[in-house]
Amino acid sequence: MKLKHFLAEGFRNLHDVDIAFHPELNILCGKNAQGKTNILEALWLCSGERSFRGAKDKELIGKDADGYSLSLSFEDKRRTQQITCAVKRQELRTKKVTLNGVSLRSQSGLFGALECVIFTPEDLELSKGSPEIRRSFCDLSVSQLKTSYRAVTDKYRRILDQRNNQLKNIASGRSDDSMLDIWDAQLAQMGAYISVLRFNYCKKLQKTAAALYSEISSGNEQLTIDYHSTIFSELEGRVDYKNDLAAEYLDRLQKNRADDIRAGFTLRGVHRDDLRCSINGMYMKDYASQGQHRSAALIMKLSQAYILTEETDDPPCILLDDVMSELDVSRRSFIMNKISGMQVMITCCDEELVRHYNGKLFRVEQGSVTEE
Numbered sequence: 001m002k003l004k005h006f007l008a009e010g011f012r013n014l015h016d017v018d019i020a021f022h023p024e025l026n027i028l029c030g031k032n033a034q035g036k037t038n039i040l041e042a043l044w045l046c047s048g049e050r051s052f053r054g055a056k057d058k059e060l061i062g063k064d065a066d067g068y069s070l071s072l073s074f075e076d077k078r079r080t081q082q083i084t085c086a087v088k089r090q091e092l093r094t095k096k097v098t099l100n101g102v103s104l105r106s107q108s109g110l111f112g113a114l115e116c117v118i119f120t121p122e123d124l125e126l127s128k129g130s131p132e133i134r135r136s137f138c139d140l141s142v143s144q145l146k147t148s149y150r151a152v153t154d155k156y157r158r159i160l161d162q163r164n165n166q167l168k169n170i171a172s173g174r175s176d177d178s179m180l181d182i183w184d185a186q187l188a189q190m191g192a193y194i195s196v197l198r199f200n201y202c203k204k205l206q207k208t209a210a211a212l213y214s215e216i217s218s219g220n221e222q223l224t225i226d227y228h229s230t231i232f233s234e235l236e237g238r239v240d241y242k243n244d245l246a247a248e249y250l251d252r253l254q255k256n257r258a259d260d261i262r263a264g265f266t267l268r269g270v271h272r273d274d275l276r277c278s279i280n281g282m283y284m285k286d287y288a289s290q291g292q293h294r295s296a297a298l299i300m301k302l303s304q305a306y307i308l309t310e311e312t313d314d315p316p317c318i319l320l321d322d323v324m325s326e327l328d329v330s331r332r333s334f335i336m337n338k339i340s341g342m343q344v345m346i347t348c349c350d351e352e353l354v355r356h357y358n359g360k361l362f363r364v365e366q367g368s369v370t371e372e
């Protein structure tokens with residue numbers, strides 16, 4: 001993946017942005033609050049994803065603009081493609097999105113065309129933060145390899161919300177359990193599928209991440225990442241998610257039903273699973289140092305890029321938002337080494353941190369960009 005040419009207008013504080021990217025290294029440098037992260041956010045939206053800052057279009061439109069428009073050309077291993085995305089303040093519901101001139105029904109239709117891996121300072125919490133952060137990381141990674149996975153996790157979430165609502169109503173005597181059987185069957189089907197895909201992804205992640213972690217710790221430390229299921233005691237070697245695993249999942253849900261009703265929500269399921277990270281056999285969440293967390297997070301993200309490259313035979317574009325200042329010299333050079341050959345966009349306030357690397361330097365000031 002190589003991003004080539006990017007135009008942005010009216011997106012947050014960006015205006016008249018017209019960037020011709022370097023095929024490898026692009027440094028976006030500027031003081032705080034000038035629009036560096038806004039550029040990465042816009043590129044990320046072009047990959048079909050939701051904003052990594054959780055923003056909706058209403059917030060993304062520049063405060064004095066009547067809409068925003070983005071245009072991006074990029075090259076994958078086969079051809080050059082073109083994405084456009086435009087929204088008007090007056091017609092927020094009718095976003096105009098095109099891929100190679102063809103209109104798409106929604107921005108998520110772009111999913112699967114352009115692959116990026118983003119790394120923000122929040123990602124440094126990957127091994128330390130709540131299980132939800134690791135589940136999202138895993139789900140995003142899986143969906144980059146299998147585009148249809150996204151619809152399953154979205155649907156699982158919708159059905160789970162309905163089930164939880166009803167559980168609350170049963171607990172307070174306002175409802176009976178009439179719908180639970182139907183929802184349980186659907187959750188079991190989807191949950192079994194999600195478990196298998198996540199488990200398989202974790203195995204790849206474990207392999208890639210362990211090798212990289214051994215390198216960053218000069219062979220002294222061993223990182224392991226295990227998928228921890230709240231439903232299945234063993235997933236190794238099991239593939240029949242439609243029958244065998246779905247039946248076991250359903251059985252578990254039904255056995256837990258009384259507990260779920262008492263709690264008012266679904267206590268077990270893929271929405272409570274975790275990726276358990278350990279170093280030398282010690283569970284990171286309880287024992288790891290700050291530096292070990294940083295290395296592990298860095299390496300999990302790097303592994304995401306490596307696995308994507310391996311499976312699609314096309315390296316993703318790497319977006320590094322403000323991470324250089326968060327890393328020490330040795331981790332900075334480690335990551336730069338490991339992503340060489342991939343196209344990278346780096347934002348930073350202090351250009352000294354990246355001065356000795358070859359590429360293009362862009363200055364970002366009050367929402368506009370100039371190439372040095």
Ligand SMILES: Nc1ncnc2c1ncn2[C@@H]1O[C@H](COP(=O)(O)OP(=O)(O)OP(=O)(O)O)[C@@H](O)[C@H]1O
Pocket residue numbers: 011012013030031032033034035036037038039059060061062063064322347349364
């Ligand atoms: N909808 C909007 N309309 C206009 N300006 C906006 C909008 N949303 C955000 N901004 C402005 O964008 C700027 C922040 O941009 P961004 O987050 O890209 O900064 P940055 O250059 O990455 O800074 P830092 O180095 O602090 O991370 C702020 O000045 C903010 O007021």
Ligand SMILES: [Mg+2]
Pocket residue numbers: 036037038321322347
């Ligand atoms: Mg920023």
